[in-house]
Amino acid sequence: MLTFVIRRTLWTVVVMFVITVVVFFIFFKTPGVDPARAIAGRSPTPQQLAEIRVQFGLNRPLYVQYARMMKSIFIDRNLVSYSDQGELVIPEIFSAAPATLSLVFGASLIWIVTAIGMGAAAAKLRGTIYDPILMILALIGISCPVFWLGQVVNLITQGGLHRSVFSWLPALGYTSFATSPVKWFEGLIFPWITLSILYIGLYARVLRANLLEVQSEDYIRTARAKGLSEQRVLLRHTLRTSMITFVSLFGLDFGALVGGGAILTEVVFGIHGVGFLTYEALINLDLATLMAVVIFGAFFIVLANALVDIGYAWLDPRVRPT
Amino acid sequence: MTLPLLDIRDLKVTFRTDDGLVRAVDGVSLTLGEGETLGIVGESGSGKSVTMMSVMRLITDPNAKFEGEVLYKGTNLMALPQDRIRSIRGSGISMIFQDPMTSLNPVYKVGWQIEEQIREHEKISKRAARQRAIDLLTAVGIPNASERVDAYPHEFSGGMRQRVMIAMAVSCNPDVLIADEPTTALDVTIQAQILNLIKKLKDDFGTAVVLITHDMGVVADMADRIAVMYAGRIVEQGTQRELFYDPQHPYTWGLLGSIARLDRPRPRRLAAIPGLPPSLMNLPAGCSFAERCAYRFGRCGEERPDLLDRGSGHLDACFLSTQEKQQIRNPTIHPELVEEKP
Numbered sequence: 001m002l003t004f005v006i007r008r009t010l011w012t013v014v015v016m017f018v019i020t021v022v023v024f025f026i027f028f029k030t031p032g033v034d035p036a037r038a039i040a041g042r043s044p045t046p047q048q049l050a051e052i053r054v055q056f057g058l059n060r061p062l063y064v065q066y067a068r069m070m071k072s073i074f075i076d077r078n079l080v081s082y083s084d085q086g087e088l089v090i091p092e093i094f095s096a097a098p099a100t101l102s103l104v105f106g107a108s109l110i111w112i113v114t115a116i117g118m119g120a121a122a123a124k125l126r127g128t129i130y131d132p133i134l135m136i137l138a139l140i141g142i143s144c145p146v147f148w149l150g151q152v153v154n155l156i157t158q159g160g161l162h163r164s165v166f167s168w169l170p171a172l173g174y175t176s177f178a179t180s181p182v183k184w185f186e187g188l189i190f191p192w193i194t195l196s197i198l199y200i201g202l203y204a205r206v207l208r209a210n211l212l213e214v215q216s217e218d219y220i221r222t223a224r225a226k227g228l229s230e231q232r233v234l235l236r237h238t239l240r241t242s243m244i245t246f247v248s249l250f251g252l253d254f255g256a257l258v259g260g261g262a263i264l265t266e267v268v269f270g271i272h273g274v275g276f277l278t279y280e281a282l283i284n285l286d287l288a289t290l291m292a293v294v295i296f297g298a299f300f301i302v303l304a305n306a307l308v309d310i311g312y313a314w315l316d317p318r319v320r321p322t
Numbered sequence: 323m324t325l326p327l328l329d330i331r332d333l334k335v336t337f338r339t340d341d342g343l344v345r346a347v348d349g350v351s352l353t354l355g356e357g358e359t360l361g362i363v364g365e366s367g368s369g370k371s372v373t374m375m376s377v378m379r380l381i382t383d384p385n386a387k388f389e390g391e392v393l394y395k396g397t398n399l400m401a402l403p404q405d406r407i408r409s410i411r412g413s414g415i416s417m418i419f420q421d422p423m424t425s426l427n428p429v430y431k432v433g434w435q436i437e438e439q440i441r442e443h444e445k446i447s448k449r450a451a452r453q454r455a456i457d458l459l460t461a462v463g464i465p466n467a468s469e470r471v472d473a474y475p476h477e478f479s480g481g482m483r484q485r486v487m488i489a490m491a492v493s494c495n496p497d498v499l500i501a502d503e504p505t506t507a508l509d510v511t512i513q514a515q516i517l518n519l520i521k522k523l524k525d526d527f528g529t530a531v532v533l534i535t536h537d538m539g540v541v542a543d544m545a546d547r548i549a550v551m552y553a554g555r556i557v558e559q560g561t562q563r564e565l566f567y568d569p570q571h572p573y574t575w576g577l578l579g580s581i582a583r584l585d586r587p588r589p590r591r592l593a594a595i596p597g598l599p600p601s602l603m604n605l606p607a608g609c610s611f612a613e614r615c616a617y618r619f620g621r622c623g624e625e626r627p628d629l630l631d632r633g634s635g636h637l638d639a640c641f642l643s644t645q646e647k648q649q650i651r652n653p654t655i656h657p658e659l660v661e662e663k664p
Contacts, residue, residue, distance in 0.1 A: 218424040227412030
């Protein structure tokens with residue numbers, strides 16, 4: 001198991017290196033993309049462009065450019081935004097990260113608990129009317145686009161009912177936990193719910209299908225024949241094997257969301273996280289910020305993937321290398 | 323006469339399906355004495371597994387309906403609440419299943435799975451349970467048990483996994499061990515080892531065994547008494563000697579006739595019973611075997627024969643008289659066996 005963890009970690013480093021190279025080429029070396037032009041602003045003279053190329057090292061060999069870029073991202077952390085001269089990109093991402101992490105952690109907690117409850121209930125109530133009702137609810141949750149759902153939630157909580165039922169709710173935006181835990185919670189409660197609804201639906205359906213599949217396995221019959229209680233059979237035998245798919249899905253989704261995948265939720269609710277930063281960089285075509293955000297996101301996905309693989313091996317001994 | 327350990331009385335199991343009622347078990351009565359080995363023989367779908375799964379109350383299908391009584395040491399299992407039946411499962415009556423490849427949970431160590439059962443039924447420390455798991459694994463012939471106790475099921479071969487299943491089944495010294503086709507999924511050389519192991523454990527612990535199989539050879543070797551099932555009913559029941567040397571039901575003749583024999587010239591084709599078992603959805607009015615029986619007559623198609631005692635506890639459900647059977651059988655079924663009769 002330990003060698004597996006070490007090997008998996010080393011592999012993660014390799015993957016991250018490859019990602020930085022690929023991202024660098026996509027943003028700076030794709031034909032037609034000229035960073036100098038992006039930096040220079042509207043209608044620059046050729047002379048200005050040449051100056052910028054020298055200033056930013058764009059006339060140096062490729063590997064030097066790559067090395068300089070990586071150095072300014074990872075070591076010096078002084079990569080400068082192209083659209084907003086003087087703004088340092090890396091500190092900006094790091095100051096945006098807590099908002100995103102708060103949003104995603106809270107939402108994932110909600111969706112895991114609710115999805116396990118819903119999926120287990122639906123599997124347990126199979127054959128009754130409640131199973132299809134739960135599954136249709138899940139399907140509706142999956143089908144709601146998050147930008148629409150978020151707007152509707154805002155319309156209700158910030159608009160129509162803001163004077164009565166939701167008068168306690170602060171205005172849109174993120175308050176850090178350190179500033180005020182209560183405000184932090186109040187500001188995030190609806191974004192959490194909105195973000196988690198899609199995943200609740202998805203995970204509940206996946207879990208239900210897996211539970212039903214595992215329930216008819218021979219080893220579940222063995223567990224009953226051993227005299228175990230129904231509860232123990234469910235918790236220790238059925239759920240554990242059913243969670244294998246659940247965990248791998250979760251790792252990927254969590255990584256993607258932390259890496260900026262919650263962009264729609266963040267924009268709709270005005271939470272200045274990594275997704276919001278991406279959104280702004282996209283609007284301004286800010287190549288430096290975009291690249292940093294993409295690398296940041298990719299790192300989280302790769303990291304989450306590695307954790308999933310390790311968790312997977314912990315859950316299922318059959319995939320552990322011997 | 324002492325109370326039998328297990329007394330199944332007129333058990334009926336019916337499944338509601340979209341196409342109608344399926345009567346999988348139709349009035350089965352069986353007894354099992356202490357330390358006895360009972361063989362239940364029949365082809366696929368004859369209701370032998372469903373009968374024993376019902377005894378354990380392991381059929382969770384909400385569409386199943388049960389009638390009749392199953393008395394275990396005088397208690398009717400069919401009427402017990404779930405938590406009482408649980409305390410009997412695994413400690414009073416335990417079961418080994420057909421396919422050892424899928425019967426163990428793949429994500430837990432085998433030792434853990436055995437300990438889990440022991441600790442469910444007995445107040446015993448983790449260490450003691452583990453030691454017992456190691457002893458059990460040694461007893462069922464797993465080499466190097468103190469290390470293998472921490473191996474996962476996928477690290478064992480099929481035969482070894484069945485040994486683990488057996489170790490688990492006997493871990494709480496059950497009175498009754500139900501073995502549901504324990505060797506069907508294994509290859510022939512392993513089959514003999516597993517059967518010998520069950521026999522040895524039975525002798526060592528005095529456990530009564532119910533051996534479900536479709537293989538006459540297996541029961542010939544192991545069983546004290548044999549019940550032959552066909553289409554949800556018992557058609558013949560008697561001691562092992564009676565069944566093999568004095569079979570009464572034409573279906574039993576067919577089963578015995580279809581065994582490949584090493585002590586005779588090889589026939590061009592192995593004998594088989596013509597036709598297929600009837601659908602359990604609409605059983606014929608008369609004897610369920612009538613359609614495939616070479617000796618049927620008018621009454622067979624109209625009335626259902628009862629399982630009757632022909633003296634000395636040898637039961638069969640056939641309208642032919644003892645004399646008629648004797649006449650039919652003598653020239654056709656193993657004449658030399660009849661002479662061997664003690």
